[in-house]
Amino acid sequence: MIRLELTLPVQAEQCIALLRRMPKGHPVRSIVEKDLRSWLKGYYGEQNVAYHLSFLPENDYYIFHGLRLKDKYEFQMDVLLISSKFALIIEVKNISGKLIFKKGSDVMTRVLNNLEEGMDNPIQQVKRQHLQFKNWLKFHQFKGIPLEHLVVISKTSTIIETTPDNQQIFQKLIYAQSLLDKITELEEKYSKPRITKNTLSHLSDTLLNAHDISISDILQKYQLSQTDLxxxxxxxxxxxxxxxxxxxxxxxxxxxxxxxxxxxxxxxxxxxxxxSxxxxxxxxxxxxxxxxxxxxxxxxxxxxxxxxxxxxxxxxLPKNCIFSPHDENSMKKGELFK
Structure with missing residues (x-):
């Protein structure tokens, strides 16, 4: 059961609004376009993962897309899947090229078109989310729920490379097409229910009440004023x-x-x-x-x-509301980048 639908990220909505109101020759426009492409790429990766999750039995899982909570600091999970047996945090990456992971490193290297680029290690990123969500569950008195985490690479064309002594990363790093097999593996690992249906329903409602999309100050981010728009x-x-x-x-x-x-x-x-x-x-x-x-x-x-x-x-605005959200069907290919 999908409790929180997959939607365009708020940051993408803001970029779309900026491009709609920014003069064509504005010097910041190309930066906003680049950022929008990045947000959309991430969204399309999450769409791919959502497709695979759609094959799960609807009544056995609660699925949350883009759930944003607060521990000591705010954190957002691309996908949170909860059943009566376990909870699973999924960090989705839609990255082209070759991804190189070095043992013990907080940095991942991406190689694309013979250029190397250092990027945050998504395994470390989802580990932090794991810790924060574990603290959140404890604070809200939800105990005894096994918590797992995964990084899911949305495209099989993305090459993953690591050293022989670092093969354990593939326990936490998989392609999207392997996601259902991984969930089946977790079902076998946690074969008995750990929480009741009533507790599961209460947890689901508590998560939705705590969710906060947080619309940031995008004009400050790009050092713009209202006179620019x-x-x-x-x-x-x-x-x-x-x-x-x-x-x-x-x-x-x-x-x-x-x-x-x-x-x-x-x-x-x-x-x-x-x-707001x-x-x-x-x-x-x-x-x-x-x-x-x-x-x-x-x-x-x-x-x-x-x-x-x-x-x-x-x-x-009411809490967690985008007044006039976009969807993929309403956006013509390339119309935002003319």
Whole structure:
């Protein structure tokens, strides 16, 4: 049973919003594009792993994608799989080329196109997640659950190389196509249930309540200000800014296209790029609405949670919500990198 669906990472959503509002010639644009490609590559690797997990008996496992928790520090697990017998943390890597692991090293070497690059060792990374999640379970009084961890390489074209005295890494480092066999191996290792169905259900609910997607300050990351970005409502037909709100609909001045919902993407962009809260004034300024009455009408229709009264009212996102998330079907190949 999937308790937390696989979605685009928040960082990818933020990069998409940035590219949508960044002028084509902006000097930071190429850096954002590179980062987006990296986030998307990781996402597609996790899609591959999700495909293999889909063959598991639905009622025997709880599956969480991208679960973000807090021990002493925040940590995120690509996949967490829990059954009545054991829990398994999966770190997914979608990396091309040759990966070289040296015994006892915190660094992994990637060789691609005859170039060598040092990267964090994912085995050490998932070990840290193991320790943090173990502490989290102990703090929340969940005891007696065997905890395992794995690094899963999503593509068989990726070559893994190590020395003869370091072959034990392949107990914790596998290809995605071997994942079901590894889970079967763990089922045989932990043959008896360790927690009841009620405890398993309670743990699942507790994990979801503790999950926090944490939208970071992406403008600070790229050293941008709001003046670097284009405000207004984007026309989905011709990609021009800004549309005008006239007689209950958004109208594009360039191609004359109309829409009643074009502002939803703009609101999502605001939350992803600027702040987790907005006032009516900020809403009107960002969407370039010249009437406070129109702004109030549109803002109230979104049914966002709010706090405060009158002009001091602040509207905000519910916890762990991306207001207008993308999915793969809604993204045309290459459209973000033109």
């Amino acid at each position: 284009i405000p207004g409502v984007l026309c989905n037909s011709c990609n021009c800014y800004p549309m005008e709100f006239i007689s209950g609909s958004w109208r594009c001045k360039t191609c004359k296209e109309t829409s009643k919902t074009a502002h939803i993407t703009a609101v999502s962009d605001y939350f992803l790029l600027y702040s 809260t907005m006032t009516r004034k900020q809403f009107a300024e960002f969407l370039k609405i010249d009437s406070s009455i129109k702004a109030r009408y549109l803002l109230l229709a979104l049914n966002l949670p709010s706090a405060g009264t009158k002009r001091a009212t602040k509207y905000f």
